[in-house]
Amino acid sequence: xxxxxxxxxxxxxxxxxxxxxxxxxxxxxxxxxxxxxxxxxxxxxxxxxxxxxxxxxxxxxxxxxxxxxxxxxxxxxxxxxxxxxxxxxxxxxxxxxxxxxxxxxxxxxxxxxxxxxxxxxxxxxxxxxxxxxxxxxxxxxxxxxxxxxxxxxxxxxxxxxxxxxxxxxxxxxxxxxxxxxxxxxxxxxxx
Numbered sequence: 108x109x110x111x112x113x114x115x116x117x118x119x120x121x122x123x124x125x126x127x128x129x130x131x132x133x134x135x136x137x138x139x140x141x142x143x144x145x146x147x148x149x150x151x152x153x154x155x156x157x158x159x160x161x162x163x164x165x166x167x168x169x170x171x172x173x174x175x176x177x178x179x180x181x182x183x184x185x186x187x188x189x190x191x192x193x194x195x196x197x198x199x200x201x202x203x204x205x206x207x208x209x210x211x212x213x214x215x216x217x218x219x220x221x222x223x224x225x226x227x228x229x230x231x232x233x234x235x236x237x238x239x240x241x242x243x244x245x246x247x248x249x250x251x252x253x254x255x256x257x258x259x260x261x262x263x264x265x266x267x268x269x270x271x272x273x274x275x276x277x278x279x280x281x282x283x284x285x286x287x288x289x290x291x292x293x294x295x296x297x298x
Contacts, residue, residue: 111203114196118203121184122211130178135208137177141185142201144172156195165189214244218262220252222272237261 125134145152155165166186173182188194209216217237225233230249237245241263255271262268 110196110199113193114199115203117184117188117193117196117200118207121181121200121204122207124180124184128178128180131208131211133178134181135204137173137181138184138197138201138204140177141173141181142198145198155189155197158192162189165194209246212244214246215241215263216246216248217241218250219247220250220255220260220262220271222251222253222255222257222259224251225249233259 121134121138122131125131128134145155154160154168166189169185169189170182173185185194185197188197188200193200219233219237230247233249234245234247237247245263255273256276257272258270258275260267260269260271
């Protein structure tokens with residue numbers, strides 16, 4: 108929990124810096140570039156996160172690697188994380204920064220589960236309907252699960268909207284099992 112709080116604080120600082128420089132999107136892309144390299148290149152990740160490697164060497168590599176590709180303030184920000192021994196949090200800082208950016212831009216990430224793969228038109232319709240329902244720009248993340256049979260399940264934050272056929276069938280089954288059905292007499296059953 109502490110690391111998450113620290114990452115959030117660093118992300119807020121970077122966000123404030125980006126805001127002052129009218130570069131919210133650019134700084135977001137830049138910190139994502141750094142985080143993505145750490146995620147995808149194990150050698151670079153180990154280099155950045157290993158305490159036995161001198162901070163001056165890490166800084167030199169960061170300046171050389173990102174100096175011409177990301178804004179100067181973002182490079183300096185990464186250098187500060189090295190000074191404070193927080194470079195292992197850069198991936199989390201990037202995620203927290205993007206959460207701040209999404210909130211600022213009025214966007215909300217929504218998990219959508221469907222029974223079958225969607226075509227582009229259906230995907231657009233779902234995005235429009237979700238945006239209208241949530242009152243904000245919805246960014247759906249579609250997942251296919253044939254187990255829901257049909258319909259869709261939407262998760263936004265801690266709220267789940269289950270419009271699946273499977274849930275409806277389970278509800279019908281429960282109601283039928285709980286129903287007090289009248290006993291059928293022998294004459295009525297043979298008629």
